[in-house]
Amino acid sequence: MVKPTSSGHPPRYITPEGEQTLREELQYLWKIKRPEVTQAVREAAAQGDRSENAEYIYGKKQLREIDRRVRFLSKRLDELTVVDRLPDDQTRVYFGAWVTVEDEDGEEQTYRLVGADEFDLTKGYLSINAPLARALIGKHLDDEVSVKTPDAWKNVVITGIRYNANAPGE
Numbered sequence: 001m002v003k004p005t006s007s008g009h010p011p012r013y014i015t016p017e018g019e020q021t022l023r024e025e026l027q028y029l030w031k032i033k034r035p036e037v038t039q040a041v042r043e044a045a046a047q048g049d050r051s052e053n054a055e056y057i058y059g060k061k062q063l064r065e066i067d068r069r070v071r072f073l074s075k076r077l078d079e080l081t082v083v084d085r086l087p088d089d090q091t092r093v094y095f096g097a098w099v100t101v102e103d104e105d106g107e108e109q110t111y112r113l114v115g116a117d118e119f120d121l122t123k124g125y126l127s128i129n130a131p132l133a134r135a136l137i138g139k140h141l142d143d144e145v146s147v148k149t150p151d152a153w154k155n156v157v158i159t160g161i162r163y164n165a166n167a168p169g170e
Helices: 016-045 054-079 131-136
Strands: 012-014 080-082 098-103 108-114 125-127 144-148 153-162
Touching (some): 012 016, 016 054, 016 080, 054 080, 108 131, 125 131, 131 144
Antiparallel strands (some): 098 108
């Protein structure tokens, strides 16, 4: 059982790679993007009437968006638990695993179970909160899993489990 954090919420997990991506975004926004936009706003303000100055108005809007994202990332990174060790039982599906499943039509898909902040189906990253991921947790190779989809129940068989950080085929 997962213990709630001091805020009463269950811990929010992230892979080391996902945490690094968020930290890089925060660093970029704070050290590069924000100073660039601040300078552009300063230059636009020097042109005079700010009420009809599109560059000034747009720049201020950009600064608000950057500041909002910086606040979100800073708070979010404090709340996340980085899962940087492999599970003791690597024959089961847990957070961070690459899992290959085969559906009833014989089609295979490979997913990595990741935190909600890093899911990206184009990379095969499936949120740990997704119904399929929740159904896979704790299962073994060759286990059959049923998942409710919007259309019907879908059955898949686990055909592969691995824990290296590389995407399939790398």
